[in-house]
Amino acid sequence: MSILARYFSKSDLDEIKSAVGVAESKTSAEIVPFFAESSHHYKEWAWLGAFLMGGLSGALFYTVENFYGSLWEGEGKSFIAIVSVWLGAVLGLIITTVFPKxxxxxxxxxxxxxFVDLRAKEAFLDEEVFRTKNRTGILIYISLYEHFVRVLPDKEIAKVVPKSEWNEAVRLIVEGMKSKKKKEGIVSSILFCGDLLKKYNIQREKDDKNEISNEIRDGGKLM
Known part of the structure; x- marks a missing residue:
């Protein structure tokens, strides 16, 4: 199952595609929404989980020892302490490996x-958002697990539209993700971008063509 199919129905995807068409009808820009479940696998942090669980197990062992009095003596006590730390570390590693959230x-x-910034820039290049005739492409990059959104305009739009103006486009999607209304947030953000570009006179030309398809892109599964 694709990532998009996991989080959106076909009607959701059609509505997002339609929103891109509506927004682009107001401007010569090409809007490219891109949805990723996450921007990195974060597997390195499984070792932090092992470290934390190992430390917690060791602390729990010594707490029990001090509360109930010494249950083990001499080398036996040291051995049990080491085993408890290692068991906790292994458990922590397994849990954080199996459960990405x-x-x-x-x-x-x-x-x-x-990692979100890095993956967004990679997506901008992979989707060739830069290949519009007048360099008026925009990538809306959505990273679900991180709850981060990046709007990357190509150079001709970046010259005209201040960075701060994209904050509302980001907020709409983030709020939608938090309230479990992902599709609604994305649609609202895309339509906002269309109005914003019209406001800054990124006008639709008479011979304007749809240079990049309107579908939301599937960022795949990394975790």
Whole structure:
């Protein structure tokens, strides 16, 4: 099953595609929505999960020892302590490997932003958003697990539209993801982008063609 099919119905996808068409009817820009479940696999953070669970197991062992009195003596106590730490570490590694949502909860905001920014730039190149005649393409990159959105306009639009103007387009999608109304948030954001481009006179030309298809792109599964 594709990532898009997992999160959107066919009617949802058709509505998003239709919204792109409506937005582009107001401007010469080409809007490319791109949906990724996540921007990185974050498998490195499974080791942090192992470290934390190992430490927690060791702390729990010594807490029980101090509360109930010494249950083991000498080398036996040291051996049990080591085993408890290792068992906790293995359990932590397994849990954070099998359940990506737990793993991603260990990742710092800064690290998430780094991978989202990197993957968004890769998507801009992979989808050839730059290949419009007047360099008026826009990528709307959505990363679900991170709850981050990036709007990457090509150079001719970036010259005209201030970066701060895209904040509302980002907010609409993020709020939609948080409220479990992903499709509605994406549609609203796309339509907002169309109005914003019209506001800044990115006019639709008489001979304007649909240079990039209107479907939302499937970012695949990384985690």
């Amino acid at each position: 737990i793993r991603i909860s260990l990742v710092s905001r800064g690290a998430k932003q780094y």
